[in-house]
Amino acid sequence: MAFENLSDREKKVLACLISHYVTSADPVGSRVIANKFRLGISSATIRNTMQDLEEMGLVLQPHTSAGRIPTDAGYRLFVDMLLGEEHLTETEKRVIHETISAQYGGIDSVLEQTSRVLAELSNQLGVTITPHIEDSVLSRIELIHMAEGKILVVLAFSSGLARTILLEIEASISLPELNAMSQVLNEKLSGLPLGKIRKSAQERLAGTGGNPRLLRLFLDDDSEVWKSDSGTRLHIGGAENLIMKPEFADKEKLTEIIRLINSPQGLIESLRAGDLKDSGIVITIGAENRSREIQSCSIVSASYNAGETKGTIGVIGPTRMPYGKLTSLVKFAAQQLSKVLRNR
């Protein structure tokens, strides 16, 4: 759709309408725009313009004799063409900085705090995903005998990330066997990215001897050890922020989104979807989302760097959200996060 031929006035009216609707949550009438934004045109003119916008599918009337609200397409146009950068206040920057940096306890703790600060400052859902280790390079693998039949596998990645997997094995494994296996794994696999290891472990480890039962745990294509998502964690903060929003006055809707929060697989995909395209901010509006349950919501997300790999953070809320503000927020938080993780 070629919306470039929107007149200047049409753009302005759309922008004002969205800007007002985002805070009021009520259909916006021509008079409100005329009074609040002083565009130098009368409400009657604005009415005509709004009629045009409606024909283009950018706004709609919930019912006759109501004001207009933006459609998904309206938001899209706004985000693509009309979005002005909104700066964060110094206070906001400071809060983000302090929250994200002053952390002990590893990356998980940092990400949890980040999701909270995102939620708090946006008054939406704040979401963070642990780094996607698919392309992370394995620097070292350690096997530790925990108890009879239990082996702890520690994967250390050159990005500084660690992942532990507890394996269970029926056979009893002697310490020398374990050490031998550990050495073999390091020789054959370290220096390779995890994704490659998963696909080629079978060939690379074939014929290396060692305890066959133990070996088998590392060979399978779907071995727990090499699954890149097995340790992926999603932190979600601010679920309470959604409750008060009029969009979720309907309990069915609320139920749906709360359920979504608790079964995060789909959400992880939705959030990561943007990563591939771009390393900057990705905004997904309403029905553009893949999973049906979230099609009345928008996502503003960005990637952060953790060593050589990337993770995703973002904000989720109803399509009626302050895109400009959230863009700055998410961008700044992602930068801070990358900075903090680099200094580790």
Next chain:
Amino acid sequence: MAFENLSDREKKVLACLISHYVTSADPVGSRVIANKFRLGISSATIRNTMQDLEEMGLVLQPHTSAGRIPTDAGYRLFVDMLLGEEHLTETEKRVIHETISAQYGGIDSVLEQTSRVLAELSNQLGVTITPHIEDSVLSRIELIHMAEGKILVVLAFSSGLARTILLEIEASISLPELNAMSQVLNEKLSGLPLGKIRKSAQERLAGTGGNPRLLRLFLDDDSEVWKSDSGTRLHIGGAENLIMKPEFADKEKLTEIIRLINSPQGLIESLRAGDLKDSGIVITIGAENRSREIQSCSIVSASYNAGETKGTIGVIGPTRMPYGKLTSLVKFAAQQLSKVLRNR
């Protein structure tokens, strides 16, 4: 309060009232009880009885000319004296059994599944806490060099539980130094329960030499390594179940409880409180709860065994809950969980 002198009839009426109210959520009138439960007495008699119950503070009227609803004290009496064991259906037992047993991926995954199945079968919040390792005996401690300035500490407990802590240290530590420290720690500390280690690490490790910077990480009273709660995790399932309950029609209430779910420290304490007293089922009703935010809710909880230590599982919902059913449910789930964890 001596409620033993309740007449047989009063007990019956209270039990019927609660039983009906639990499913209807509406104040229960005398006529409903007379018709539904066929006690052989007229509604007028029941009215008189209910008046007596109200004087005793066991039921109350939300407003004149409404039926009665149970008070916290009413539920308490019901739970203590009138609770009949309600058996689970075979289907329910099977679902629990299958969900809890067929699990890979360590105890965390099992507990998460457990919280979900509890939520699903109870239609309330299902909650599980990881085992309380305060009294767990350390069987082995391993130090692994992850990256420059990063050391992974692996604690293995004789119960078969493992915990990993990522430490950061400014100094660069050589491999021999690390191994030496590891050996010292094992010699001095293994065989001791974690709680004791925390209190006495300073004395026990004094004068053992080794890299002082490294050593210091294990000496502090509040060292991350020995904190028994640092790895405690709370799994909560079924938040969506609460939304539809009339008790949470008030958005403020709902907000409060959702917020509680996301900041679980208080919840952990509330849930563990019962553990100390008893190894069986603990039922905490309404205002009996410590933390204010949860005083309109009840908790049905039980301990499970994980080796020599214990954890807690439970169900949380409005005081209007089917205590009999939930008791059986939580008890059975705890048994299954203990069984599964023993076979690991």
Next chain:
DNA sequence: TTTGTCACTCGCTGGCATCGAGTGCTAAAA
């Protein structure tokens, strides 16, 4: 092309009467 004006639409609000579930009380019955 823009603006002022006006008739019209339609959701929202508040008042009012009605309904009915449920009670407490009293007097009769057991």
Next chain:
DNA sequence: TTTTAGCACTCGATGCCAGCGAGTGACAAA
């Protein structure tokens, strides 16, 4: 003495209706 039937009364819930007002579309004037 205890239970029951009957009855007047309370009070929240429901439904209806009128009035309000925000907002529109259309049209004629600027």
